Amino acid sequence: MPENCQLFVGTKDYIAAEELQNSVNISAALGRPLLIKGEPGTGKTMLARSIAEGLQKELIVWNIKSTTKAQDGLYIYDTVQRLYDSQFGDHDVSEISHYIKLGKLGEAFTSPEQVVVLIDEIDKADLEFPNDLLWELDVMSFNIPETGETITARHRPIVVITSNAEKELPDAFLRRCIFHYISFPDEKMMKEIVHVHYPDLEDKLLAEAIKAFYWVRSIHGLQKKPSTSELLDWVQALTVGGIDPEKISSELPFLGVLLKKDRDFKVASQQMSGRVPNRKAPMRSFWR
Ligand SMILES: Nc1ncnc2c1ncn2[C@@H]1O[C@H](COP(=O)(O)OP(=O)(O)OP(=O)(O)O)[C@@H](O)[C@H]1O
Numbered sequence: 160m161p162e163n164c165q166l167f168v169g170t171k172d173y174i175a176a177e178e179l180q181n182s183v184n185i186s187a188a189l190g191r192p193l194l195i196k197g198e199p200g201t202g203k204t205m206l207a208r209s210i211a212e213g214l215q216k217e218l219i220v221w222n223i224k225s226t227t228k229a230q231d232g233l234y235i236y237d238t239v240q241r242l243y244d245s246q247f248g249d250h251d252v253s254e255i256s257h258y259i260k261l262g263k264l265g266e267a268f269t270s271p272e273q274v275v276v277l278i279d280e281i282d283k284a285d286l287e288f289p290n291d292l293l294w295e296l297d298v299m300s301f302n303i304p305e306t307g308e309t310i311t312a313r314h315r316p317i318v319v320i321t322s323n324a325e326k327e328l329p330d331a332f333l334r335r336c337i338f339h340y341i342s343f344p345d346e347k348m349m350k351e352i353v354h355v356h357y358p359d360l361e362d363k364l365l366a367e368a369i370k371a372f373y374w375v376r377s378i379h380g381l382q383k384k385p386s387t388s389e390l391l392d393w394v395q396a397l398t399v400g401g402i403d404p405e406k407i408s409s410e411l412p413f414l415g416v417l418l419k420k421d422r423d424f425k426v427a428s429q430q431m432s433g434r435v436p437n438r439k440a441p442m443r444s445f446w447r
């Protein structure tokens with residue numbers, strides 16, 4: 160019987176499609192890391208928060224940077240502090256365990272309760288990083304040669320790993336994970352997502368904003384399509400700006416909230432003005 164009998168179904172502020180729920184539950188039941196890929200802003204990071212909240216478990220976040228090493232997640236032996244103490248302190252420096260600091264995985268393995276671990280943006284690190292974690296993620300255990308101690312997970316954590324696919328991950332690593340690609344939400348799901356963030360939003364404004372948003376995303380040749388997070392910001396800007404919903408599709412107000420690249424801005428303006436550059440957008444709808 161898996162440790163997790165509770166099923167993940169999303170949370171009040173996170174809409175999880177059924178396939179995503181299934182992937183989470185399978186990964187938890189099998190005790191295998193869940194590797195999440197998807198466009199920026201599709202809720203990869205938030206998923207781990209939602210799993211922790213939904214299953215009422217502590218969340219341990221390990222944000223990966225280009226300089227992060229696998230060892231950092233296990234433990235660090237603070238030799239500098241020990242040297243300092245040996246010269247200037249009155250501590251007993253022979254007790255090496257005082258200088259062993261557990262990393263995020265170390266914390267997760269030693270936790271008295273099962274936790275959720277988010278390894279966020281694994282593709283930021285070098286290629287050795289996932290390879291170096293294979294064994295530890297498999298057996299959920301590691302040794303500390305300095306003290307002779309072995310740290311073994313008391314409860315296999317639920318591990319969520321996100322990647323923006325900047326780098327391909329090694330096959331051996333992929334083989335050990337349950338993989339899920341979060342597809343970009345369709346209009347219906349996007350409405351639900353916006354709704355959980357802004358429950359009081361006027362229906363008409365929501366409908367018009369979503370329609371305009373998907374039109375902008377459909378513009379051919381954009382370098383960076385706007386994502387869910389940009390839509391959420393845009394909806395807020397439209398509300399704060401008191402924009403008449405009828406004018407959203409024709410005027411695309413605050414377009415800079417959706418498009419962040421000069422070139423995309425130009426491409427969108429050209430599309431709006433019937434591909435005649437430098438002409439102001441006409442007051443009409445472009446997707447009907
Ligand atoms: N399914 C969803 N339900 C509720 N909110 C969502 C959902 N998907 C995305 N969001 C919202 O969109 C925003 C971006 O989500 P998040 O930061 O998790 O995306 P990400 O995939 O990790 O992006 P990045 O690749 O840039 O790190 C957040 O405000 C989040 O709440």
Ligand SMILES: [Mg+2]
Pocket residue numbers: 203204205279321
């Ligand atoms: Mg993220």
